[in-house]
Amino acid sequence: MAIITYKNVGIKAMAAAVPTNVIDNYKYDLDIFPEEEVRKVVDKIGVYERRFADENTCSSDLCHAAAEKLLVDNDIDRSEIDLLVFISQTPDYRMPATSYLLQERLHLPMSCMAFDVNLGCAGFMYGLSIVYSFMEKHDLRKALLLDGETRSKVYSPKDRRAAFIFGDAGVAALIERDEKYGESHFSLNSDGSRAELIMIPAGGYRKMSTPETLKKYIIDEYGNARTDEQAFMKGADVFNFVIVEVPKDIKRLMAAKGEDIHAMDYYIFHQANMFINNYIAKKMKLDKEKIPWTIQKYGNTSSVSVPLTIVSELKDKMEGKKKLMLSAFGVGMAWGTAIVPFVDCKISDIVEVENGHLAVQKGI
Numbered sequence: 001m002a003i004i005t006y007k008n009v010g011i012k013a014m015a016a017a018v019p020t021n022v023i024d025n026y027k028y029d030l031d032i033f034p035e036e037e038v039r040k041v042v043d044k045i046g047v048y049e050r051r052f053a054d055e056n057t058c059s060s061d062l063c064h065a066a067a068e069k070l071l072v073d074n075d076i077d078r079s080e081i082d083l084l085v086f087i088s089q090t091p092d093y094r095m096p097a098t099s100y101l102l103q104e105r106l107h108l109p110m111s112c113m114a115f116d117v118n119l120g121c122a123g124f125m126y127g128l129s130i131v132y133s134f135m136e137k138h139d140l141r142k143a144l145l146l147d148g149e150t151r152s153k154v155y156s157p158k159d160r161r162a163a164f165i166f167g168d169a170g171v172a173a174l175i176e177r178d179e180k181y182g183e184s185h186f187s188l189n190s191d192g193s194r195a196e197l198i199m200i201p202a203g204g205y206r207k208m209s210t211p212e213t214l215k216k217y218i219i220d221e222y223g224n225a226r227t228d229e230q231a232f233m234k235g236a237d238v239f240n241f242v243i244v245e246v247p248k249d250i251k252r253l254m255a256a257k258g259e260d261i262h263a264m265d266y267y268i269f270h271q272a273n274m275f276i277n278n279y280i281a282k283k284m285k286l287d288k289e290k291i292p293w294t295i296q297k298y299g300n301t302s303s304v305s306v307p308l309t310i311v312s313e314l315k316d317k318m319e320g321k322k323k324l325m326l327s328a329f330g331v332g333m334a335w336g337t338a339i340v341p342f343v344d345c346k347i348s349d350i351v352e353v354e355n356g357h358l359a360v361q362k363g364i
Contacts, residue, residue, distance in 0.1 A: 002188045003256050006132040010181030010341060012142075013174040015070035015348035016311040017062045018051040018167075018298065020359050025049060025164050025299075029157050041164050046274025050167030050299035052152040054355060059088045059148030060098045061356040062170025064105050067146055068358070070172045071106070073348045076142070078107055083143035084114040085131055087123040087303055089331070090150045091116060102146060120198070121270050121330020122188075123147060123303030124171075125338055129186045131175050143175040149302040154200060156226035158216070162233050165273065167299030170353075171307040178343075180321075185339040187253040189245070194333040197237050202228035242276055242329050246337075247283050250327060253337045261325070264290065264339070266314065270328035271295035271305035280327075302330065315347040 025042045033041075042048060053062070063086065071078065084106075086099035099114035108114075113134075117127050124147050131143050148170035155162045202213035213228040226232060254261050267290055269277050274295055281291055292313030294305065301308055306328050322342045329335035352359040 003253060004129060004133075004186045004188070005257070006129075006136050006184045006186075008179045008181055009132045009135045009175065009177055009184065010343060011173050011345055012176045013070050013074045013346040013348070014171065014307060014311050015066045015073065016169060016171045016308050016350045017065035017069070017353050018169045018350060019053045019057055019062070020352045020354040021052045021054060023050040023052050023167070028164060032158055033160055037160075038164070041160065044275060045165060046296055047165055047299045049297045050152070051169060053150045053168040053353075056355045057150070057353055058092050058356070059090045059150050059170060060086070060092050060102055062150075062168065062353055063146040063148040063172060064102060065351050065353045065358045066170045066172040067102070067106055067144060069348045069351050070174055074174065074346060076174065079109050080141045081108045081112050081144055082140040083131065083134055084108060084112055085117060085127055085143070085145050086114070087117045087119060087127040087145070087147040088149055089118055089120055089123075089302070090148075090153060119303060119334060120332060121272070121302050121305070122328040122332065122334040122336050124306050125186065125326060125328050125336035126188060126334070128173075128338065128340070129188060132184060135175055135177050141176075145173040145175060147171045147304050147307060149304050151300070151302050154231045156216070156230040158225040159219070159230070159232070160222070160224055161235055162231065165300045167301050169298060169301040169304045169308050171304050171311060173307060180343045181341050184341060185253060185257045185259070186336060187249055187256075187338070188336040189249060189334065191333045194237075194241060196234075197241070197333060198231065198233045198331045200229060200231045239276060241333060242272070242335075243279055243283070245335055246280055246327060246329055249335060249337045250284065250325070253339065257339065259339055262287070263323070264325045265322040267291045267325045268306050268309050268327070270330065271298070271300055271309060272330070273300065303328070311347050311350060315349075318342055318345040318347060320344065
């Protein structure tokens, strides 16, 4: 049982960045799908707006903008950043790792350890656990956890099962050691037997890119289409998996650590879709007033959705000590639950990115 406890490590500050390009889901690709059908899909999943990165904006650009905002707002000495971890399944290149590019762009010292974590929707949970482990066991001063995705670039706009769900964003979290944080608890899980539920079949080294893998083809009787280098998702199977395993994992962690689930200040769920999250909340009998949502305005941003929801919805609600339950699930399949104390966490305004650079800040 992968249940881990860390002591005296926590998130000091957070910031986020999104693309300037706002997608109105009701008007998205009406030349492909009938308006009535679009409205029906959008209302069911609860995604009304999303942000799409332009062709010159990568996940690293979103994370760079978020990290710069965080470092400046908190007057952080960059020479004290000893660790940078970048989470993404949409990196800049196959090699080198994007974390090294961010280390240079952020003007961090060469003594800063940096590496990438290639994980999907549960990535922030895993990444946070990794950073907490380094901070607790080693003599590190400060760490940056950067999490960015441009999922709009990997799903086909002609596949209605995924075309209206995903969006792009980047988040930065500054992590430090301090006794005030007390204990954090993580339960991290995996099931590779379900790896085919969410996948990009080609473009890697098992099935390398060819002209054939880039050809779009009809995948079913409904006219949905994609290439082998675009992602697919078996939504019904994912739903059936999630509604069983996620509540079970939450209960297991709470029981193992003697925590009362109803004593949490907030419950932060991966923003998969509104139907799944409402189902879990009802099944767990959770107070809906404690469950912030961002799926309606940012869509499913994969691993970024949990931290983005904190930055977007809890900016002015994190004074003093708060105990948050985090829950995420997805590609892998991988899923996790965490009980994480926050103490006077400073959250910056969300910034916008266009053409790979910080746009005019609007304080959204």
